[in-house]
Amino acid sequence: MLDASRATEAILQVSVDGQATRDDIVRLAPGSNRISVSQTLASEGFHRISARVGGPAAVESNANVAEGFVVVKPAPRVLIIEERKDESLPVQAAVRDAGLRLDVHNPDQLPGQPQLESYAAVVVVNVSATSFTLDQQKTLRAYVEANGHGLVVVGGTTSYGLGSYADSVLEEALPVTSVVPPGRDDARLALLLIVDNSQSMSRKSDGVSSIEMARQAAILASRSLDVRDVIGVLAFNHHFQWLVPMGVIGQIGRELVESKIGQLEPEGGTDIFAAVSEGAAAMLATQADLRHIVLFTDGQSRPGDYDPLLGRLRAKKIGLSTIGLGPEADTQLLSSLAKLGEGRYYFTERTPELPRIMTREIAISKRSAQVEGQIQPQLVSSSPILRGIAPSDIPSLAGYVATTPRDEAQVVLATEDGRPLLSQWHFGLGRSVSWTSDGDRSWAAALARWPQAGRLWEQSIRWAMGRPVQRDFQVNVTVSGHRADVTLERARDGRFADLERPAAAVVDPAGRSATAPLRQVAPGRYSASVIGDVPGIYQLTVTGQPDSAGATRSETSGFVIQADPESAAFGPDEHVLRRIASETGGRLLTTPASAFRAEGRPRGEHLEPIWQVLVLGGLVLFVVDVGARRMGWW
Numbered sequence: 001m002l003d004a005s006r007a008t009e010a011i012l013q014v015s016v017d018g019q020a021t022r023d024d025i026v027r028l029a030p031g032s033n034r035i036s037v038s039q040t041l042a043s044e045g046f047h048r049i050s051a052r053v054g055g056p057a058a059v060e061s062n063a064n065v066a067e068g069f070v071v072v073k074p075a076p077r078v079l080i081i082e083e084r085k086d087e088s089l090p091v092q093a094a095v096r097d098a099g100l101r102l103d104v105h106n107p108d109q110l111p112g113q114p115q116l117e118s119y120a121a122v123v124v125v126n127v128s129a130t131s132f133t134l135d136q137q138k139t140l141r142a143y144v145e146a147n148g149h150g151l152v153v154v155g156g157t158t159s160y161g162l163g164s165y166a167d168s169v170l171e172e173a174l175p176v177t178s179v180v181p182p183g184r185d186d187a188r189l190a191l192l193l194i195v196d197n198s199q200s201m202s203r204k205s206d207g208v209s210s211i212e213m214a215r216q217a218a219i220l221a222s223r224s225l226d227v228r229d230v231i232g233v234l235a236f237n238h239h240f241q242w243l244v245p246m247g248v249i250g251q252i253g254r255e256l257v258e259s260k261i262g263q264l265e266p267e268g269g270t271d272i273f274a275a276v277s278e279g280a281a282a283m284l285a286t287q288a289d290l291r292h293i294v295l296f297t298d299g300q301s302r303p304g305d306y307d308p309l310l311g312r313l314r315a316k317k318i319g320l321s322t323i324g325l326g327p328e329a330d331t332q333l334l335s336s337l338a339k340l341g342e343g344r345y346y347f348t349e350r351t352p353e354l355p356r357i358m359t360r361e362i363a364i365s366k367r368s369a370q371v372e373g374q375i376q377p378q379l380v381s382s383s384p385i386l387r388g389i390a391p392s393d394i395p396s397l398a399g400y401v402a403t404t405p406r407d408e409a410q411v412v413l414a415t416e417d418g419r420p421l422l423s424q425w426h427f428g429l430g431r432s433v434s435w436t437s438d439g440d441r442s443w444a445a446a447l448a449r450w451p452q453a454g455r456l457w458e459q460s461i462r463w464a465m466g467r468p469v470q471r472d473f474q475v476n477v478t479v480s481g482h483r484a485d486v487t488l489e490r491a492r493d494g495r496f497a498d499l500e501r502p503a504a505a506v507v508d509p510a511g512r513s514a515t516a517p518l519r520q521v522a523p524g525r526y527s528a529s530v531i532g533d534v535p536g537i538y539q540l541t542v543t544g545q546p547d548s549a550g551a552t553r554s555e556t557s558g559f560v561i562q563a564d565p566e567s568a569a570f571g572p573d574e575h576v577l578r579r580i581a582s583e584t585g586g587r588l589l590t591t592p593a594s595a596f597r598a599e600g601r602p603r604g605e606h607l608e609p610i611w612q613v614l615v616l617g618g619l620v621l622f623v624v625d626v627g628a629r630r631m632g633w634w
Helices: 089-097 134-145 210-223 254-261 272-284 306-315 331-340 351-365 445-449 453-465 574-583 611-631
Strands: 002-004 008-016 019-028 031-033 045-054 065-072 077-082 101-105 121-125 150-154 189-196 230-236 240-248 290-297 318-325 345-348 370-375 397-401 410-414 420-427 430-435 473-480 483-492 503-507 513-517 519-522 525-531 536-543 554-561
Touching: 002 008, 002 019, 045 536, 045 554, 065 536, 065 554, 077 089, 089 101, 089 121, 089 453, 121 134, 121 453, 134 150, 134 430, 150 453, 189 210, 189 272, 189 351, 210 230, 210 254, 210 290, 210 318, 210 351, 230 254, 230 272, 240 254, 240 272, 272 290, 272 306, 272 318, 290 331, 290 351, 306 318, 306 331, 318 331, 318 351, 331 345, 345 351, 397 445, 420 453, 430 453, 445 453, 473 536, 473 554, 483 536, 483 554, 503 525, 513 525
Parallel strands: 077 101, 077 121, 121 150, 150 430, 189 230, 189 290, 290 318, 318 345
Antiparallel strands: 002 031, 008 019, 008 045, 045 065, 230 240, 370 397, 410 420, 420 430, 473 483, 483 525, 503 513, 503 536, 519 525, 536 554
């Protein structure tokens, strides 16, 4: 901010670490002028920055020089989690263009808590909640809530309500929930159940065999459908058999469907590929608004060429979900099939859980949360995520997953009927962002081609990751005159770190070093005061006590001591004057004339009521007069 008494031109010189980096001519208007200067620093570490204003009209003064510092840290690391290869390419491109370091993993490769700490943000791209274990979901929640990092969740056909997010641990960290009002109850669903009836399905868990649970789950699924819906039941072992060919429930009859399902008996081996191929062909020939396949098995199977088969299903928006039963199930194959089929993968060793899993899967298959059409994002509230982006320029979307914002969340972009598209909120010590459309596969294809798409993704991630500080080792500096008060907020494993011996190393403008110990003043809080007797920029490095492994934590900061604080300001400090006037019941007088007249009366005039004195004097004289008359004094 530059202040000028009149319109003029000036020369703005900027230096970094004593080396001049730019020399610009700026035009100043009377009063305050905000001048933005962009400077790129190639090296990491502490850098001293100074700016000087000169020119014909400038008066040599400390007011013409400003000093500061900046600490350049290593580029943050971002972890992207995707289920299907290259599904996150637009987000990856934005991260790399922003100069951030990037790793891309599958859900099963999510690092543990210690390794996850090296990432400033995690981006989850169209990943089903069932693809994470419960421990992994808890790790992600703690990563945001307790450790203060960022989480960005990008939608798609296996996310939010379509990806079993409802009531999950992962959903707790998000600014939206998967609860939505009925939106597509009129859509007709075609459901194909591919059920393993090999000999291994006779194994029992909790006294109930897998085949019994499979029968119950299939019957429960048929009862969950409307009479207009289409159902098919395909049993398989070493060969396949249609128990219920694809047909409308109202025409087949529920009793017949349940009777056929009840005929399932375990026998033979397991050939998954042949059954999936047969089921896919039947589903491709079936007409319905929504089409979905559910495969459950407890065994292993020979390999098959699944990629082209499932590619045809994806092209027709036919989903495939898989359920693994028991320890012998080929979890790797079933997980892969669910990813390629854009469905969900479940695993349980307790067969009585199968009906509950099936109920959830049928509810998701009905996809009341999936909304498609031409959706134009609408601005709801301003956000740093949209800095430099005109909301009206954002391309329309072809679909999204309907969600409900939490009360504390901030919805940034929404649909025309108010459903959130882009939302943000603070969760514990961290932040999370929700984008309820996809990245580019079908719904956001136009967005992926938009020149500003990279900025939208970058700024979403940067907002989520917050300031580049160590949440459990935070240093703050407050300057008052020639004294700098240094405070360290220290924690270990989410708890206050007490009885430690941190120290602050200070380097003054002349390059001289000194060390000051920090003493504990509160739980997890340490402080020290540093006197800066030389004006200029001071570098400060606070180092903590080594841990049990010998590793130490440190944070670099700094502070500036002004040579003459009063001459560094141009004109009166109106902020301080207003505060004084407010706290003393007065007001700030901004013009010379107002100093001589206040509230419409000449300065110095003051009214003081004296009628009480006159009344009291009159009473005293009355009493004296009555007494004198009675005594005969007059």
